[in-house]
Amino acid sequence: MKIFLGIGFACAFFLAGCRPSTFPEATVDNGVISATVLLPDAKNGYYRGARFDWSGVVSKLEYKGHSYFGQWFNEYDPFLHDAIMGPVDEFREPLGYETARPGEDFVKIGVGAIKKPDNAPYQFARKYEITDHGKWDVKTGKEQVVFAQELRTGAGIAYRYEKKIRLVPGQAQLVIGHKLSNTGELPIHTSTYNHNFFMIDREPTGPRLKTIFPFRISASGNGFGEIAHAEGETLTYSRQLEKGENVFSEDLRNDKSQSPRYGFSIENTRTGAGVQVACNRAVDRMVYWACPTTACPEPYLDLSLAAGESTDWEITYTFFVKP
Numbered sequence: 001m002k003i004f005l006g007i008g009f010a011c012a013f014f015l016a017g018c019r020p021s022t023f024p025e026a027t028v029d030n031g032v033i034s035a036t037v038l039l040p041d042a043k044n045g046y047y048r049g050a051r052f053d054w055s056g057v058v059s060k061l062e063y064k065g066h067s068y069f070g071q072w073f074n075e076y077d078p079f080l081h082d083a084i085m086g087p088v089d090e091f092r093e094p095l096g097y098e099t100a101r102p103g104e105d106f107v108k109i110g111v112g113a114i115k116k117p118d119n120a121p122y123q124f125a126r127k128y129e130i131t132d133h134g135k136w137d138v139k140t141g142k143e144q145v146v147f148a149q150e151l152r153t154g155a156g157i158a159y160r161y162e163k164k165i166r167l168v169p170g171q172a173q174l175v176i177g178h179k180l181s182n183t184g185e186l187p188i189h190t191s192t193y194n195h196n197f198f199m200i201d202r203e204p205t206g207p208r209l210k211t212i213f214p215f216r217i218s219a220s221g222n223g224f225g226e227i228a229h230a231e232g233e234t235l236t237y238s239r240q241l242e243k244g245e246n247v248f249s250e251d252l253r254n255d256k257s258q259s260p261r262y263g264f265s266i267e268n269t270r271t272g273a274g275v276q277v278a279c280n281r282a283v284d285r286m287v288y289w290a291c292p293t294t295a296c297p298e299p300y301l302d303l304s305l306a307a308g309e310s311t312d313w314e315i316t317y318t319f320f321v322k323p
Helices: none
Strands: 025-029 033-038 057-063 089-091 105-108 112-115 130-132 135-140 144-152 158-167 173-182 188-194 209-212 228-231 234-237 247-249 261-268 273-282 285-291 294-305 310-321
Touching: 025 144, 025 158, 033 158, 033 173, 057 310, 112 144, 173 188, 173 294, 209 294, 261 294, 273 294, 294 310
Parallel strands: none
Antiparallel strands: 025 033, 033 057, 089 188, 105 112, 112 130, 135 144, 144 158, 158 173, 173 310, 188 294, 209 234, 209 261, 228 234, 247 285, 261 273, 273 310, 285 294
């Protein structure tokens, strides 16, 4: 099965009466876990914004009767920068933004070529016009979905981006494999991270959520030391976040000079459901953000590719339920 130029997104319970009756998606199931994967579609997709990678968005995942992702926000607009769910990647720094003049294009990997409207600094939350979505090729199967996007601009920026979402046979594991190839003349310098919009059994962000890292953490920033607490290797909350509140840290690593092992686990201690996340690369920065409905460890990887170079990385999600 092939699908071109697309994306998907389910409005879930907040906007069930407003969402389209159908939108591109695929279900993967290995007999242990079942997940819904949203597919790229420039006309009918759930997410058509200019911030996040359009491929591999997991809007729903269930394991042993527990749920792990869902709609965490109230306002839905297909072009809204964060109207998206589940594990979702972003290539944080746009390509060619500083050198593009107003009216010319810059590039976001996983999105496409985007028109620069003026000389204002780039803002991830701003709505931009996508002028070229590139060519998407999507193949679906019982236990996996494979995405590929190719884009070439007249400014020397070009890439091929591949992503595979697969369930490990017989295991409670979801694996997201990535490969990025620089097929243009100009170098690619950016960073990428997965936002991880966790909603484990729809538990509000608060004392029943516990996140553990494989390295010592410390944090400054909004809400830390008051609501959220980083001690040793563990992040906890002293109370539940209220409407309008959020917590944020630019980097949880206690030693900012080191690139520790990419990983963490997050658990709903009320229901025992949780997930352990690991990657085959070291983490370059560990951002953290949470609001009342979702808690999001955001591990960053720095990427630099000369013309003709490729790089790959793989993230594994292992789901568990404690007694």
